[in-house]
Amino acid sequence: MLPPLGPRGEGLAAELAGTANQRLRAAPGPETDFRHGLLAAPRALEVILNIGDLPIGLRTSDSCFTGMLQERYAGFLTPGALPAVEFDVELVSPEAASLDDDLRVTTAAGRWWLERGDFWAEFDPAARRGRIRQSANPYSIDSVLRIVHTLMLAGTGGFLLHAASGSRNGRAFLFAGPSGAGKTTIASLAPTDVTLFTDEVSYVRKRPEGYWCYGTPFTGELAKPGVNASAPVAALYLLAKGDANRLEPVGPAEAARRLLEDILFFARERGPVGQLFQAACDFVTQVPTYRLTFAPDARVWEMVV
Amino acid sequence: MRAQYIARSPRIAARLLGGEMIVISAEDSALFSLNDIATAIWLAADGRTPLREIVEQRVCAEYAVDPETALRDAEELVRELSAHGILLSSDQPFPDAA
Numbered sequence: 001m002l003p004p005l006g007p008r009g010e011g012l013a014a015e016l017a018g019t020a021n022q023r024l025r026a027a028p029g030p031e032t033d034f035r036h037g038l039l040a041a042p043r044a045l046e047v048i049l050n051i052g053d054l055p056i057g058l059r060t061s062d063s064c065f066t067g068m069l070q071e072r073y074a075g076f077l078t079p080g081a082l083p084a085v086e087f088d089v090e091l092v093s094p095e096a097a098s099l100d101d102d103l104r105v106t107t108a109a110g111r112w113w114l115e116r117g118d119f120w121a122e123f124d125p126a127a128r129r130g131r132i133r134q135s136a137n138p139y140s141i142d143s144v145l146r147i148v149h150t151l152m153l154a155g156t157g158g159f160l161l162h163a164a165s166g167s168r169n170g171r172a173f174l175f176a177g178p179s180g181a182g183k184t185t186i187a188s189l190a191p192t193d194v195t196l197f198t199d200e201v202s203y204v205r206k207r208p209e210g211y212w213c214y215g216t217p218f219t220g221e222l223a224k225p226g227v228n229a230s231a232p233v234a235a236l237y238l239l240a241k242g243d244a245n246r247l248e249p250v251g252p253a254e255a256a257r258r259l260l261e262d263i264l265f266f267a268r269e270r271g272p273v274g275q276l277f278q279a280a281c282d283f284v285t286q287v288p289t290y291r292l293t294f295a296p297d298a299r300v301w302e303m304v305v
Numbered sequence: 306m307r308a309q310y311i312a313r314s315p316r317i318a319a320r321l322l323g324g325e326m327i328v329i330s331a332e333d334s335a336l337f338s339l340n341d342i343a344t345a346i347w348l349a350a351d352g353r354t355p356l357r358e359i360v361e362q363r364v365c366a367e368y369a370v371d372p373e374t375a376l377r378d379a380e381e382l383v384r385e386l387s388a389h390g391i392l393l394s395s396d397q398p399f400p401d402a403a
């Protein structure tokens with residue numbers, strides 16, 4: 001479930017205005033095309049966010065919004081990187097947003113359209129370019145980024161997963177489950193030799209040598225962002241709360257069913273849904289999967305090896 | 306009695322994992338698990354072979370069940386899967402069936 005559009009009051013606007021560490025980059029296009037006499041147009045600012053080894057450039061002429069992006073995604077900025085995907089962000093009045101509209105993700109002629117009451121976006125995966133229209137708030141851009149990442153991952157065998165994750169001795173562990181399953185709890189119990197990636201949304205990418213897990217900045221409204229780190233996946237743990245710590249292997253069919261419940265995906269098109277389904281099935285045939293029942297007890301980490 | 310033909314919906318994806326067939330519907334991302342017999346019928350749903358023949362060849366030949374009971378159960382399964390849109394059913398062969 002994506003977080004709803006949050007209020008944008010004077011406080012947030014003032015906070016955004018106070019963020020000064022911005023990277024200016026002159027971008028090609030009508031904003032800076034002097035030949036057309038647009039000398040008065042504002043310069044484009046670009047923030048490049050590298051989440052899951054996919055650098056996405058967000059261009060806007062609003063310095064306050066750029067500042068907000070830099071603050072929110074601080075650990076994931078890659079100044080100077082060549083973006084693999086670029087979006088022009090057009091900011092509109094928040095009054096235009098409707099909080100009641102459901103999310104719609106549709107495709108036609110090779111393009112994707114993402115639409116919810118608080119944002120509209122168009123994305124051409126082949127050209128790796130798109131446009132976003134939203135008000136200057138962090139929730140809409142966060143939602144758009146999640147959706148774009150899921151679409152980009154769909155054909156590659158990867159996915160975004162409701163899972164806490166972390167690494168130990170260079171191997172990553174995923175702890176998947178819906179809200180209330182214990183992702184934040186198990187993350188909070190991690191011993192000091194564990195590098196926590198996230199307690200909310202993990203990024204899984206398929207590489208020739210196997211699956212890799214990355215932290216993401218995607219969180220619920222109260223959770224803290226993850227860290228920009230990655231490691232090869234050693235195991236998937238399907239979380240369940242109980243009276244004692246218990247570890248049981250899970251067969252591939254059950255593992256796939258459970259995994260699919262925890263994968264973030266927003267499109268209903270046959271092609272991407274089928275790709276995601278096959279990706280989940282491939283994952284559980286290659287990655288050891290366990291049901292980890294645990295009490296709120298740090299000794300549960302003795303089972304994570 | 307008219308023949309009944311069944312075909313897998315083109316709007317699904319399916320995978321046999323650990324001997325269990327799981328099917329996802331692209332319409333609503335609903336997941337289905339099929340047991341051994343349902344999997345045998347599912348795999349034989351080519352749109353051209355009558356259901357009765359599928360039951361005789363894939364169910365009665367493999368499992369200890371009488372043909373009428375097996376056919377009744379198969380018809381119930383087909384109704385259920387058709388209601389979820391993952392199996393198509395017709396009294397005519399499907400023209401585009403492979």
